[in-house]
Amino acid sequence: MTTQESFETPPHPENDAGEMRCVGVEIEFGGLDGRRTAVFLADELGGTYRQTDPYAYEVTGTPLGDFEVTLDTSYAHYQSKSHKLLDEVGSRLANLVGAAAELVVPYEIVTPPVPMDRLAEVARLLRRMAESGASGTEKSVFFAFGLHLNPETPSRKAEGIMPIVKAFALLSPWLWRSIDPDPTRRLLRFADPYDPTYVRLIADPDYHPDTAQMIDDYLAHNPSRNHDLDMLPLFAYLDEARVRARLPNEKINGRPTFHYRLPDAKLGDPSWSFAKEWNRWVAVERFAADADRLAAAGRAYLARAHDEESWAEEVAEFIGS
Incomplete structure (x- = not known):
């Protein structure tokens, strides 16, 4: 470190x-x-x-x-x-x-x-x-140690939450490439990406749901904890009954935070930086706060057929990286 x-x-x-x-x-x-x-x-x-x-x-x-x-x-x-x-x-x-x-x-x-x-x-x-x-993941090929960040939300309202979810979904391939996780995490697919249909839904610049619709749409497309950005703890905090109605047996502790699950924690690697992992999250929030760039990226995402790698290249241009 x-x-x-x-x-x-x-x-x-x-x-x-x-x-x-x-x-x-x-x-x-x-x-x-x-x-x-x-x-x-x-x-x-x-x-x-x-x-x-x-x-x-x-x-x-x-x-x-x-x-x-x-x-x-x-x-x-x-x-x-x-x-x-x-x-x-x-x-x-x-x-x-x-x-x-x-x-x-x-x-x-x-x-x-x-x-x-x-x-x-x-x-x-x-x-x-x-x-x-x-020690961390770097110690052995059999190790797969993770790091989870739980940033408190800047707002409890949908208009303050949804742009960050949208930014994360659009930046996800770029984030995965930037993190460059251990090959074992790639092989095991550490966390599932959001349903592509969901990403297309929220990428639309005209998508501005209220809290109920925001939660319902997420649950309809991503009814699992196994995502890089797990929104279920936050949504359970905002409306536990709505989440429990869809996922009665899922273990969820409601809290007013995002739940960002990173694939690697490399405590013993001198080149690994906790700050760098945090700063990638800050890049997501900065992207979310720039409404014009976020809308432009959403339109670009919807306008073309693309694989993850090509979109990672294209979206990097929107964030200047």
């Missing part, structure tokens, strides 16, 4: 309440187990840690807020059902799964919501983790 990282600011750094927007960060890694990671965070940030189950910890009282450290599989974390026998069996099974999973499954840090102007502090923390032995 580079020693100097510059974090760019989106066009609208404040939310509707005039407060600095926050970003939640989820990052997967190897090289350190859960306890060592929790101890590291507490020592580095000045908080205290406690174990919440055999493969999960929380670190509280830091200047940034409270962190979670968990083995990234739900099967290792047993939730009590208040039945003594079932609890004992479930707990033992979870411990067995966790012991096996530790060999191949990454641990994950979940940060508290961090104000955008303090992301450099997260970068320093990740840099220190790498220096202490944490």
Whole structure:
């Protein structure tokens, strides 16, 4: 990771309440187990840690807020059902799964919501983790560690949300090419692209839905969490009943953020930069804020038949990259 990282600011750094927007960060890694990671965070940030189950910890009282450290599989974390026998069996099974999973499954840090102007502090923390032995996807061909960014929305209204979704959909092939993910992520297709019919729908410069229509159209075309930009947490926050009616069994925690899922986290790679990953998201928001360029790109997308690679080249011209 580079020693100097510059974090760019989106066009609208404040939310509707005039407060600095926050970003939640989820990052997967190897090289350190859960306890060592929790101890590291507490020592580095000045908080205290406690174990919440055999493969999960929380670190509280830091200047940034409270962190979670968990083995990234739900099967290792047993939730009590208040039945003594079932609890004992479930707990033992979870411990067995966790012991096996530790060999191949990454641990994950979940940060508290961090104000955008303090992301450099997260970068320093990740840099220190790498220096202490944490590793990323670069360590092995069998590793596929991800990074998730959860930027708070600048607005809770459709007119403030939809341009960013539209910009992301149009820029997606360019983003994928710019990120240049590990070949294993390409092979496994880390996340599904949006339905092309949906992209054509929202690319239309005259597409200006209200909140209900925005959510309905998304659910009709993309009823899954498995997308680079997963909108379901935000839409569940805005209208949980509408989302649950379409996806009653999907695990969704509503929150007022975008959920941007990046394919690679390369903590041990000196050339990898957390800031660079963040700045690509800022490029999306800047594109969304330029109504004329966004409309022109939408018209261009609708006017031609194209594959992803050729569109990646063409849309790069709209953003000047």
